[in-house]
Amino acid sequence: MSDANAIEAVTEALVQLVLEGAREVESGAKVEARPPHETPGPSGDPQLNLFLYQIGIDESLRNEDPVGLRPGEHGDPQLPLVLHYLLTAYVPGGADTIAHRMLGGALRTLHEHPHLSRVRLRQVQSPSNVSEQSELIRLTWQSFAEKDIYSLWSAFQTSYRLTVAFEAGPVLIDSRRPPRTAVPVLRRGALDRGPEAAASVESPYPQLTAAVPVAVGPDGLEHEQASVKLGGRVVLRGANLDQANEVRLSHPLLAGPVSIPVVPGSAAEVRFELTGPPQAFPAGLWSVAAVSGTTATNEVSLAVAPxxxxxxxxxxxxxxxxxxxxxxxxxxxxxxxxxxxxxxxxxxxxxxxxxxxxxxxxxxxxxxxxxxxxxxxxxxxxxxxxxxxxxxxxxxxxxxxxxxxxxxxxx
Known part of the structure; x- marks a missing residue:
């Protein structure tokens, strides 16, 4: 549960958290949330500035269903935001040691609080219910390369000050559109039994697992080969193949498939022979499917040898x-x-x-x-x-x- 005030509430909670850490090492420190170019004057108090410079999307939660939906109901997913912040220290007169001290205190506190607690989020003045969202808002350190620092501070059009970056997320904002809820089903079928399901991993439809070239040896048995030549025999293996009456062979250099009748076999195996004019069966890799009436199985590969x-x-x-x-x-x-x-x-x-x-x-x-x-x-x-x-x-x-x-x- 979270509304459009969630961004404001998270920023206020972070300001309070950073302020606690800064005042542990510098009693007069202040924390504000404003653009970096609006720096305090030379007579101002030492302060830390928290600036929300970018908002991203948490792709892992982009299509998650809203919390509380029941089976069969549909609703718009929550907007999962990731907030990117800059934390900068400003001290009148350029006293960088004081700035470093405040940053150290603030970073220690952020490190000790890897996420924003629900209690802290309830204490902010913003009228947001972000504290009730299902996901905790985690704080994650971000490292900047030199080019990132140059790009950001060039955009701010102000002098660079020592800055650290971190992100807070996910911040979930609910859609205002209500979920679509269907009327409950009173009865499933004539006897209210619903559909029947069989516990089996086998498909009831014809399917192929392999096309295996074979050759008959001196012992009268079939021996598997790496490929088939013209006039050779191929065994199609799979399931529910007893109704197959032909095979359909496709080659990338041919305009259309070639059909060959099959020798009737069992549900697990059927056979066919690669017979026909030589120019109709160019060498290379073919795709083979078994056909039963108007239904064709999946395709498997077959190597035709020169x-x-x-x-x-x-x-x-x-x-x-x-x-x-x-x-x-x-x-x-x-x-x-x-x-x-x-x-x-x-x-x-x-x-x-x-x-x-x-x-x-x-x-x-x-x-x-x-x-x-x-x-x-x-x-x-x-x-x-x-x-x-x-x-x-x-x-x-x-x-x-x-x-x-x-x-x-x-x-």
Missing amino acids: EITSGMPMTVQRDGTAAVVRLACRPPVRTGQPVLLVLGSRSVLERRAVAAQPEDPVTGADLTFDVPDAPVGTHLARLRIGGVDSLLVDRTGPKPVFDATQTVTIS
Whole structure:
């Protein structure tokens, strides 16, 4: 509970608190709240000046509901202010030691009172009920950099005096608009039982958790792969998938999705095969969703790998110290896809002989790579298109091994 007089009440309470600390060390000290440029004259009494120079918002309380609302009621949140103060000592004749003494007494008192008590707030003359607000008003030290001091005192257009800064908040001001209160509900449903809820973390709707490429090994079992090539099989895993009749695949370089029928399975798994014209499935990362009627699940990622269709293993003769490697692949490369040949741990960019035309997004399946300082020897070869490598590791056996056919020998 707090009204628009809250700022005035907090300032008055701080003046009283600072005055107590200053008079403990300087009996004739005074404390006022006024702009810094209105300094006392040369014959005035020693005094401390408290100046509210900025008001901010406590963002953590910006959208908190007002205190006292019941479920189903709505009201405007309180305005949570943070008040920024400057405390400056003024002593006639420039006696800085007296100024330092008063500041020391005031700061000690502020340190001993980390928040404004409700009792102190009730003792001020301002007709405010800020003392009844739910949050305590905390006092926090603020440090100033040289640029901050220069900016502030330049704005005041007066000579700089030793100043300390602190903030007080949150100061909560209530909205004058009353909360919106709905009429109580007499009965919830025909039997006054309300909605029924089941204690389960599982969603009743179809959802996907992963799209896993698999290959059948010599043992007749499916083995998980890092990516799928054209003609390969993919297992979709999730929940409530028994009604799925197709999958929808999307690629960032295609104008629209591609649909493929699924092989009926269980509620936890369904399968599909990546069959179709090669140009319809460019290599790279795809998004996959299962579709049941007009309902589609969430999307999961699927890596479609390029495949080297040239005769492998391959032998290339060096011309001096360089070599040229020519490969064919599928699916064909599309405009905008980066193409790399990785020989061992060394990558080589493709040489584009013909620039791709905007009206022809497919740039082709014949690739040429210039290998400067080509190392003599046999190297494991991977083709990387759209960030996905061709399948180099055979995972269909008891342990993963490199595919011995995917090599390029430079002689």
